[in-house]
Amino acid sequence: MPPPVSNSGHSDALHTAVETDARDSMKSAAQRLLVRRTTEQHSHPEHVAVSTDGTWMKRGFSSMFVIVYNAGTWGLTAAAEGGLDAFHRGQLRSLIGFVWPQKIATTALYDRCKAEPISRIITRARWSLFGHILRLPSDAPAVLSMVSYFECDDHKWRGRPRITLPVKLDDDLNRAACGRLQSLEDLERLSDVAAVRSEWRQLLDMICG
Incomplete structure (x- = not known):
């Protein structure tokens, strides 16, 4: 045929x-x-x-x-x-x-x-949403998902690295010299910052500035 x-x-x-x-x-x-x-x-x-x-x-x-x-939910390259x-x-x-x-x-x-730039609007939306999630109760599904992500030791996939929201958030922090987001301890540190809205706004200004 x-x-x-x-x-x-x-x-x-x-x-x-x-x-x-x-x-x-x-x-x-x-x-x-x-x-x-x-x-x-x-x-x-x-x-x-x-x-x-x-x-x-x-x-x-x-x-x-x-x-x-x-x-705020995008993880763009x-x-x-x-x-x-x-x-x-x-x-x-x-x-x-x-x-x-x-x-x-x-x-x-x-x-x-x-x-x-639209990229700055996206970054601000991403961190605004992240701040809202960090201020949720500890038993909220979104918070439990983040904790589960950082408790997992294996984030490797076959092929080229995947751009996920935690990866983008970590890149934003690293680019602004505001620390990293690579462990559960880093997540807890950011949760403490998000609890004080004035400090969180200051962090957003440093990341999105």
């Missing part, structure tokens, strides 16, 4: 067509919004956020990012977070009318749009 016909070429072509159409549609919508906002009295086109659910038009200025919904930041910056440039070959520095872009 002849080998089955592969549809990988058709899938790639369809994916490329959908991606191109989505990019053109978003660019066209951003340009129409830019023209409308610049013609309105006392309107600032940079005061518009990027959303994927259409709610950004309801109140005339901005809405919450749907793209970071439930971001650095490459994935960088991709989100790059996409976000591209949308901000389109909204304020900067297209190639025009250029604007990343810091100036965030300052002008009164925005911040």
Whole structure:
């Protein structure tokens, strides 16, 4: 019998067509919004956020990012977070009318749009959720799961290392030189910090700053 016909070429072509159409549609919508906002009295086109659910038009200025919904539970790689930041910056440039070959520095872009990197929003959401969990009663399922994780001595898997929430939390702490999260003792130390909200906010400022 002849080998089955592969549809990988058709899938790639369809994916490329959908991606191109989505990019053109978003660019066209951003340009129409830019023209409308610049013609309105006392309107600032940079005061518009990027959303994927259409709610950004309801109140005339901005809405919450749907793209970071439930971001406190994410364990993203650095490459994935960088991709989100790059996409976000591209949308901000389109909204304020900067297209190639025009250029604007990343810091100036965030300052002008009164925005911040999505990766920082995700990190803050992750640590805010972690703080809430640490303040739960000791018999809460989430707390018991964390204790069980750090009581286990074997966190090795076959293949490349997996990016889990404990791994991301430990990376955040290590990057900010605020200690580590690799043992049950580290978890208990962070629980003591989370119990005092002023100290926890100070820790979040150091990690997300």
